[in-house]
Amino acid sequence: MKYPSVVLFYLSTVSYFVTFVFYLLHVVLGVSSGKGERSGAPGIVASSASGGLSRIAWGAWATRALVMSLVISTAGVIARAIELGNASQWVKAFFLPLSTTYETLTFFAWLIPLIYLMMERWFQIKQVGVFVTGAAFVMLSVAASPSFAPSAPTGVPASLQSYWLTIHVLFMVLGIAFFTSGFGATLVYLWRRYEKKLFLLFGALLAVLVTTIFVVIPLFATLQLEKMLASVALFAVLCAGFGWLLLFVHRESQPIAWERLEPIEEMIYRCNALGFPFYAIGGLVFGGIWAEQAWSRYWGWDPKETAMLVTALVYAVYMHARLTWGARDPGWRGGLVAWLSVLGYLAVLYAWIGINYFVASLHSFV
Amino acid sequence: MRAFFREIAHDLYSFFTSITLAIVLISLIALLALVGTLIPQETFTREVDYIARYGVEGYNTLKKLQLTNIFGSWYFLFLMALFTLNLSACTLKRLSASWRYWKLPMSFIPPEGLRRFEHSYVLSGSVCSDAPRRIRALLERHGYRVREQNSQILAEKWRWERFGIDIFHISLLIVIVGGLVTMLFGYRTFEIAHQGDTINLPGADFAVRVKRFWSENYKNSERVMDWRTELTVIEDDKEIVTKTIEVNAPLRYKGYNFYQSAFGTDWQGAARVTLALFRANGTEIGEFVGTVDDGFEVPSENIFVKVGAFLPDFALTENLIAYSRTQRLENPAVFVEIYDAQGLRLMRTWAFSRPEMQTFWETALARVSGEMPYRVKLVGMTAPEFTGLQITKDPGRPIVYFGFLFIILGLLVHMYFKHRQIWVHVSEGEIVISGTVRNNLRSFAQEFRRLGDEIERLGVVTHPEPELVT
Ligand code: HEM
Numbered sequence: 001m002k003y004p005s006v007v008l009f010y011l012s013t014v015s016y017f018v019t020f021v022f023y024l025l026h027v028v029l030g031v032s033s034g035k036g037e038r039s040g041a042p043g044i045v046a047s048s049a050s051g052g053l054s055r056i057a058w059g060a061w062a063t064r065a066l067v068m069s070l071v072i073s074t075a076g077v078i079a080r081a082i083e084l085g086n087a088s089q090w091v092k093a094f095f096l097p098l099s100t101t102y103e104t105l106t107f108f109a110w111l112i113p114l115i116y117l118m119m120e121r122w123f124q125i126k127q128v129g130v131f132v133t134g135a136a137f138v139m140l141s142v143a144a145s146p147s148f149a150p151s152a153p154t155g156v157p158a159s160l161q162s163y164w165l166t167i168h169v170l171f172m173v174l175g176i177a178f179f180t181s182g183f184g185a186t187l188v189y190l191w192r193r194y195e196k197k198l199f200l201l202f203g204a205l206l207a208v209l210v211t212t213i214f215v216v217i218p219l220f221a222t223l224q225l226e227k228m229l230a231s232v233a234l235f236a237v238l239c240a241g242f243g244w245l246l247l248f249v250h251r252e253s254q255p256i257a258w259e260r261l262e263p264i265e266e267m268i269y270r271c272n273a274l275g276f277p278f279y280a281i282g283g284l285v286f287g288g289i290w291a292e293q294a295w296s297r298y299w300g301w302d303p304k305e306t307a308m309l310v311t312a313l314v315y316a317v318y319m320h321a322r323l324t325w326g327a328r329d330p331g332w333r334g335g336l337v338a339w340l341s342v343l344g345y346l347a348v349l350y351a352w353i354g355i356n357y358f359v360a361s362l363h364s365f366v
Numbered sequence: 367m368r369a370f371f372r373e374i375a376h377d378l379y380s381f382f383t384s385i386t387l388a389i390v391l392i393s394l395i396a397l398l399a400l401v402g403t404l405i406p407q408e409t410f411t412r413e414v415d416y417i418a419r420y421g422v423e424g425y426n427t428l429k430k431l432q433l434t435n436i437f438g439s440w441y442f443l444f445l446m447a448l449f450t451l452n453l454s455a456c457t458l459k460r461l462s463a464s465w466r467y468w469k470l471p472m473s474f475i476p477p478e479g480l481r482r483f484e485h486s487y488v489l490s491g492s493v494c495s496d497a498p499r500r501i502r503a504l505l506e507r508h509g510y511r512v513r514e515q516n517s518q519i520l521a522e523k524w525r526w527e528r529f530g531i532d533i534f535h536i537s538l539l540i541v542i543v544g545g546l547v548t549m550l551f552g553y554r555t556f557e558i559a560h561q562g563d564t565i566n567l568p569g570a571d572f573a574v575r576v577k578r579f580w581s582e583n584y585k586n587s588e589r590v591m592d593w594r595t596e597l598t599v600i601e602d603d604k605e606i607v608t609k610t611i612e613v614n615a616p617l618r619y620k621g622y623n624f625y626q627s628a629f630g631t632d633w634q635g636a637a638r639v640t641l642a643l644f645r646a647n648g649t650e651i652g653e654f655v656g657t658v659d660d661g662f663e664v665p666s667e668n669i670f671v672k673v674g675a676f677l678p679d680f681a682l683t684e685n686l687i688a689y690s691r692t693q694r695l696e697n698p699a700v701f702v703e704i705y706d707a708q709g710l711r712l713m714r715t716w717a718f719s720r721p722e723m724q725t726f727w728e729t730a731l732a733r734v735s736g737e738m739p740y741r742v743k744l745v746g747m748t749a750p751e752f753t754g755l756q757i758t759k760d761p762g763r764p765i766v767y768f769g770f771l772f773i774i775l776g777l778l779v780h781m782y783f784k785h786r787q788i789w790v791h792v793s794e795g796e797i798v799i800s801g802t803v804r805n806n807l808r809s810f811a812q813e814f815r816r817l818g819d820e821i822e823r824l825g826v827v828t829h830p831e832p833e834l835v836t
Contacts (some may be wrong), residue, residue, distance in 0.1 A: 087584075122809070161592065162614040201449040223424030255615065266807070277777040285770045294614050296554075296625040296756040298766060299545070301437045302410070303403040310403070317389050324385045347396075355403060 003083055008076030009106050013140040015069035020137050022062035023129035031059060059126045065300035066117055073110040098169055101238035105143035109136040115177040123267040166288035171282020176348055178275030183345040185267040189338050192260050197249050204245050207240045250332040268341055276315050283308040314344040378768045381612035382455035391449045402436040411448035414689035450542060464528050472520040477791045483800035484615045485811060487818040489827045490796040498792050515535040519747060519790035530779030537772035544765030553759035558635060558752045570622060581629060581751040593629040596826055621759055628754025630693060638677035638702050646739055674701035702742050717742040796825060
């Protein structure tokens with residue numbers, strides 16, 4: 001093979017899959033009560049009487065497998081950076097391998113689990129690993145699909161040849177990686193809070209999103225005044241409906257064991273609060289400085305820029321809501337704060353991937 | 367009356383200092399910005415593209431609702447103004463709260479009170495006499511500032527971190543101000559220049575000459591590596607500086623900035639076309655050369671042919687408005703008007719170089735307007751290369767950068783430092799250690815336990831086994 005990185009990424013795809021299975025087994029067979037992980041006691045697996053499989057410390061193995069996968073994909077990313085540097089004749093920039101979709105996906109599949117590993121060491125909540133390693137596996141599989149690559153590296157376009165770009169992208173990517181761990185933690189939090197009713201809520205959320213994309217937006221886009229008003233009204237009804245369902249489910253749920261929610265709530269908050277400075281500084285400050293050099297303005301309301309601003313604003317709303325309404329509130333307000341974290345991650349996905357499918361923008365290379 | 371106004375002022379103050387208002391405003395701004403990502407904004411979209419996408423009526427509706435310029439619309443600006451007020455009010459209020467916090471000294475807390483802290487630790491046994499001194503030294507090694515009051519040790523660090531988020535919020539305001547300054551007093555233009563052109567700028571006491579420009583490819587590849595333009599600043603007829611600018615490396619001189627922003631062939635501005643002219647009966651008159659916005663005379667026919675516009679990639683909107691889809695030579699077309707000696711227009715038409723377009727157009731035209739006196743074909747075209755320079759004057763720049771710097775500092779301080787306070791009460795039979803951290807982070811529990819362990823390992827308490835109480 002001409003490009004060692006490609007082989008390394010194939011290997012890490014397999015490795016992440018194995019890691020994912022370990023995490024899944026850990027969740028399904030291991031900790032079921034969640035008691036074992038209170039107050040940061042490391043590596044505890046609740047013993048359970050049901051059979052031999054559950055006696056294996058899947059959580060510990062999962063972490064080992066994660067470290068292993070990370071070693072392989074680190075090698076892959078380094079190899080890719082060197083290949084890209086060679087193809088670009090090492091012009092003026094320190095290269096992060098982020099110039100094509102293939103490179104972006106493989107880079108994220110390295111960084112997101114890396115950040116998660118740090119957060120796992122800190123908070124000792126391993127259920128989040130299911131989501132994170134699953135996501136890494138999916139990203140690598142998509143990257144390996146014929147539509148994206150594995151492609152030969154090409155030289156980077158002139159507008160990308162700046163070390164500000166490298167700094168900007170690195171910060172954004174770090175921010176997204178923290179937000180991803182935060183989102184994984186939010187899923188665990190919501191599961192602990194609603195258990196099976198979460199399927200109902202996510203189903204409803206999905207319905208709201210699908211209706212918005214396929215009915216509300218096209219209806220608005222007809223640009224006839226009545227239909228536009230109808231679309232706005234429909235959107236308001238959808239939001240109100242979801243809000244009502246949320247309140248209803250909150251009323252119905254039994255009193256929640258707050259000790260079970262508190263550690264995971266703090267993990268969400270810490271991940272989001274750590275992601276925010278990277279994302280906001282990377283986007284607003286470094287992005288601005290670089291855009292001024294390349295395009296002569298800090299801020300031009302370009303769709304991708306704007307979507308990034310929207311994301312930062314949603315996380316700002318999350319943090320202020322947590323501050324005033326109290327995340328430690330076991331009632332519906334506390335739950336609402338967690339849903340704001342979900343909304344924030346939806347915005348991340350929109351700004352990162354979705355926007356490329358909606359509008360052409362200056363940023364459309366990645 | 368005075369009381370009435372005071373009440374109103376008070377209501378306004380509590381309205382504008384409410385975080386709920388901030389949440390509502392930020393959400394609304396985010397929602398509008400989201401709409402602004404879905405509808406292309408007019409700063410980077412041409413009218414024809416709107417019409418191609420939404421039709422004339424739709425475009426007019428969008429314009430009426432200011433959705434094509436959402437970030438300049440009255441409702442967005444109104445929200446931004448409210449938000450700025452909100453942020454200023456909040457910051458002021460919080461700043462005074464932070465100031466009170468800063469001034470509030472740590473004080474003695476009786477041991478019964480200390481035991482009730484979430485993080486507290488008791489060592490009992492006989493306490494040796496130099497315990498306070500050694501505990502103080504330990505805390506100081508950990509970066510705490512230590513004081514004693516009534517034989518209680520009061521230690522704290524990073525009290526100033528509380529100002530971090532205030533600095534951040536203030537810096538947001540500073541950046542908004544910087545942006546406003548640029549908007550109000552700045553200057554921006556886009557110039558297309560050919561080799562040797564001199565650019566004069568209004569209000570500037572210098573001119574800039576374009577010496578040459580070129581592009582560079584990657585080795586053995588068609589991919590462009592970079593575009594460059596060599597610029598010379600001329601002041602009082604003297605050459606002051608020469609700099610080669612490129613993408614990401616502008617020339618900055620006396621507050622003006624020159625960016626390499628475009629590069630290419632100037633089809634629309636200065637194409638030079640070769641046209642073949644025929645009479646209606648099909649006999650050829652000859653080939654002629656003309657440039658856009660100019661034309662040529664055909665003496666044998668006593669007519670003047672005017673070259674109106676050149677489109678490198680001709681296309682029509684649904685309302686039959688011609689525009690160029692791209693700047694590449696995909697489907698070149700030229701708009702031609704022919705006048706007689708008296709200056710009366712005889713005909714006008716589009717001429718194409720793709721034969722199927724030419725046939726299609728002539729057939730359509732014949733159906734609408736009947737027979738034309740002449741036929742025109744586009745047989746050749748050239749255009750000069752140009753370099754596109756974005757030129758700005760940006761007086762808000764230092765303000766914005768100043769704001770950026772403190773945005774970073776403020777956020778870093780807020781995220782990575784949290785004010786910690788430790789009380790150590792030493793009495794004859796026991797030592798009570800308690801601590802708090804601002805915002806009460808759980809992760810402090812580990813740090814606190816480690817600190818307790820270290821104090822225990824000092825060995826200042828002996829006999830009965832040390833007892834852990836949490
Ligand atoms: C786009 C605008 C804003 C952004 C990006 C922003 C960002 C932030 C961030 C990141 C924090 C730290 C939160 C945490 O660590 O949990 C914070 C805290 C805070 N913000 Fe804002 N903010 C904005 C606007 C406002 C406004 C308009 C107000 C006033 C109503 C406000 C009032 C506060 C207050 C009182 C805190 C409390 C800090 C503390 O006690 O730790 N913010 N803000």
